[in-house]
Amino acid sequence: MYKYDAIDQQIVDERVKQYRDQTRRYLAGELSEDEFRPLRLQNGLYIQRHAPMLRIAVPYGMLSSEQLRKLGDIAKRYDRGYGHFSTRQNLQLNWPKLEDIPDILAELATVQMHAIQTSGNCIRNITTDQFASIAPDEVIDPRAMAEVMRQWSTFHPEFALLPRKFKIAVSGTKQDRAIVQAHDIGLEFYKDSNNQVAIKVWVGGGLGRTPILGTVIREHLEWQHALTYCEAIIRVYNMHGRRDNAYKARIKILVKALGIEEFKQQVEAEWAHIKDGPNTITEAELNRVAQHFEPMPYESLPAHDTSFDAAIASNPAFASWIKRCTHAHKQSGYRAVTLSLKPHGKPPGDISSEQMHVVADLADAYSFGELRASHEQNLILADVKLSDLFAVWEKARAAGLATPNIGLLTDMICCPGGDFCSLANAKSIPIAEAIQMQFDNLDYLHDIGDLELNISGCMNACGHHHVGHIGILGVDKDGSEWYQVTIGGKQGNDASIGSVIGPSFSAEEMPGVVQRLIEVYLKERTDEERFIDTVRRLGIAPFKAHVYAEKEAA
Amino acid sequence: MSNLIKNNAIVADEWTRVIPPSLGEEVVKKQAGKVVLFKLTGEPTYSPEQIAATQIPATGKILLPLTVWQANVAQLAGRMAAGEIAILIATHEPLESLAATFSDINELPLIAVFVERFPDGRIFTMGNLLRTRYGYKNELRAVGDVLRDQLFFLKRSGFSSFLIRADRSAEDALSSLQDFSQPYQGAVDEALPVWRRVNRSHA
Structure with missing residues (x-):
């Protein structure tokens, strides 16, 4: 992975110094609330319900x-011993003290990390496929x-204060896993007819209050x-957004x-000047940076390993974990492993300091000391030998990181919601936990198969509910919390925005609503059909009928 | 005490800013119950009545809103030639109209961009375009809600002087011009990105 040189290190060190002074001035009353807000946000600091949240x-x-x-040590020392991985592949601390943030940033800088532009009206963390390179x-x-x-x-000086947040995703795969169509700019890399690297540029996607897929x-x-093309796009946006x-x-x-044609014309006119x-x-420069991402020193291994094959044959629990939590790898004899941060009954994406140490040790022992965070809020060991998988499983299982539910209903995406976030209309974590407990039967879960369930506590859509096969959105009605349900959303090349099935539900009703959606699917599905395929084939009508029929009868 | 920063120092401001009078009650624009904080690009700043009622000092160096200048070109041509006129444009006013008003933008000894609220990042693009697109070479000043935490970005966007908001210390603000010593990307003050300035393969 990328390692800082003296220039990178100087920038994060100078940032710590700058932010330490900004915090001092705020606490001394030299900066007003309104003046400090964009400064702290561009350093990932929100003022939340109970405490600040640092992203x-x-x-x-x-x-x-x-x-x-x-990160584990910081969570222990400055927070309550756990962190939360978000859908932007970032880590959030829910309980730090505002006065401690400069010290936390200084600690992060010692390991080439920072909180720069993780929030605020600027270009945010750039996201990509968690399986990049493998x-x-x-x-x-x-x-x-x-x-x-x-x-x-x-x-970037020109884009330091944009009209609103700006998210960029990059992807280099045939099957999009970075949701490039749901970003302000999505860059899809491909090889053109001359075998040169080229980019298909998407613009104007985004979830939030008005979900729109990019064009x-x-x-x-x-x-x-x-870079120059993105500058042209963002310049037009900065002036006219x-x-x-x-x-x-x-x-x-x-x-x-403006319409895409007019917008494109303005961008191209701007680009002509800076191209x-x-x-x-x-x-x-690309080569200099790419050297940091050279393939790992893989061993040449056969595609099969006898001890691995034997363990699968004799141990159904291991076999089921392999099926759900490991992924094909470019390199023969290797697999990628997803460590589930979605054990049933715990907040999705949460990880304790102790677990962070376990995962770090696993990475050192079995995966070249590196790992990745996914936008589905799990952690990935990208390069594990087949012969090591059993040992990884045993250690991960002992630490509660081996729930075999990746891609299943309980591997849900969920924002922190009303328990933590001051923007939220409704709680999301208790809903996630209640649904996980409703479906706490692995055989049943595996029978239901691939299903993405996404929960957001408000229309800002941090939980990506619009692109969930089942999406749940917390809404406020006369001061109480309700949940609106959509089905038929999807991420990927054939992305779609889900359709609302009808009036919203109370928190207590939610596990039952999901249950009834699943009942319709299990009754109507054809062989090999996933939930999303059944919804696309039948439309929402039969689902709606069953959910609300039960509701009226009850 | 002046609050003007120029060439990394606090200097006296030799320009008098001319502000059209407000006539009657200002209408507070609201949307969904919230006060609208920013003017849309292209929205007028002053009414024709305000422009007509503007008192222009008879002598000295004056900083005029673009629209006031446009209404008084004939009377003020001599003073322009004498270098006594500078132009102020607000972040929501189109740069094209400034460029169209002058056959040579470098006749102006000073252009000021007025930012009503500091989070209005249009000012950065305007600085950039004035320097790189319109070829403006003289003093470019940030005026209005100008605070130290934006100075580094303003400097990088081509601004050469900064009139710090009156209730803040320009002395304190000076150090923020040096917040970062080696920025990554090319911008106006330093056109080359870091990898073209420094050999990073050994850095």
């Missing part, structure tokens, strides 16, 4: 074992480009122009208002 950047989801241990369907490893873009976007603004962009209404300030609203300028990426 620490995990650039494109990559972490070293050393960094994870440091996925068999990968065409381009997007991480070097993601790092080049991380550096370019860090303290292609350019089918073919040479990779050298990634709406600042008069926060709900209409995202770039998607500007793109819709081939100094921010054009050179082969030398």
Whole structure:
């Protein structure tokens, strides 16, 4: 993974110094609440319900074992001994003290980490596929480009105060796993007809209050122009995006208002001025960064391992974990492992300091000392030998990190919700826990099969509910908490936004509602059909009928 | 005491800013019950009545809103030639209209960009475009809600002087111009990104 040089280190060190002084001035009354807000937000600090929340950047989801241990130690020393992995591949601490943040940042800087631009109206952490570099369907490893873009976007002076937050995702696979269509800018890398790396540029996607999938603004962009083309897009947005209404300030609203053709014309006119300028990426710079992402020193191994095959044959629990929690690897004899942060009855994405140490040790022992955070809020050991999988499973299981539910209903995405977040309309974690307990039967879960259930506590959609096969949105009605249900959302190349099935439900009703949606699916599905396929084939009507019929009868 | 920063020092401000009078009650624009904080790009700043009622000092160096200048070109042409006129444009006013008003933008000894509220990042793009697109070479000043925590970005976007908001110390603000010593990306003050300035393969 990328290692800082003296320049990178100086920037994070200077940031700590700058933010320490900003905090001092705020506490001394020299900065007003309104003046301090954008400063702290651009350092990932929210003022929340119980305490501030600090969002620490995990650039494109990559972490070293050393960094994870440091996060564990920080969570223990400055927080309550746990952290929460978010859908932006970042780590959130829920209980730090505002006065301690400069010290936390200083500790992070010692392991090449920071909280820069993890919130606020600026370019946020750039996200990508958690299986970058190891996925068999990968065409381009997007991480070097993601790092080049991380550096370019860090303290970009022209885009320091945009109309609203700005999220960029990069992807280099045939099957999109970075939801590029749900980002302000999505960059999809591919090889063009001349076998050159090119980018398909998507713009104007986003979830939130007005969910919209992105539109292609350019089918073919040479990779050298990634930065200047993004600058042209963001410049048009910075000048013309709406600042008069926060709900209409995202770039998607500007793109819709102008129409993609007019927006594209403005971007291309702007780009004509800066194309081939100094921010054009050179082969030398891309290569310098790419050296940090060279393939791991893999052993040459056969595609089968006898001890592994024997363990699968004799141990059904291990076999079921292998089926759900490990993933195909480019390299023969290796697999990627997802460590589930979704044990039944615990807040999705939460991990204790002790667990962070266990995962760091596993990474050191079995996966070249590196790991990744996924936007589904799990951790990944990317490079595990087949012969090591049994040992990894036993250790992960002992630490509560081996629930064999990856991709199943209980592997749900969930924001911190009303228990922590001051923006939320409703709690989300108790809903997740209640649904997990309702489906706490692994055979039944495996029978239901692949299903993505996403929960957001408000329309800001941190839980990506619009693209969940089942989406749950917390809403406020006359001061009490209700839940609106959508079905038919999907991430990936064939992404779609879910449809609302009808009036919202109380918290107590939610496990039953999900149960009835599943009943319709199990009755109607054809062989090999996933939940999402059945919804797409039948539409929402039969689901709606069954859910509300029961509701009326009850 | 002046609150103007220029060339890394606090200097006296030789320009008098001309502000059109407010006539009658200002309408507070609201949307969904919330006060609208920012003007949309292209919204007018002053009414024709305000512009007509503006008192222009008869002597000395004056900083005029673009629209006031446009209404008084004929009377003030001599003073422009004498270098006594500078132009102020607000972040919601189109730069094209400034460029269209002057055959050579470098006739102006000073252009000021007025930012009503500091989170209005249009000011950065405007600085950039004035320098890189319109070729403006003289003093470019940030005026209005100008606070120290934005100075580094303003400097990098091409601004050369900063009139710190009156209730804040310009002395304290000076150090923020040096917040970062080696920025990553190319911008106006330093066009080259770090990898073109420094050999990072050995850094």
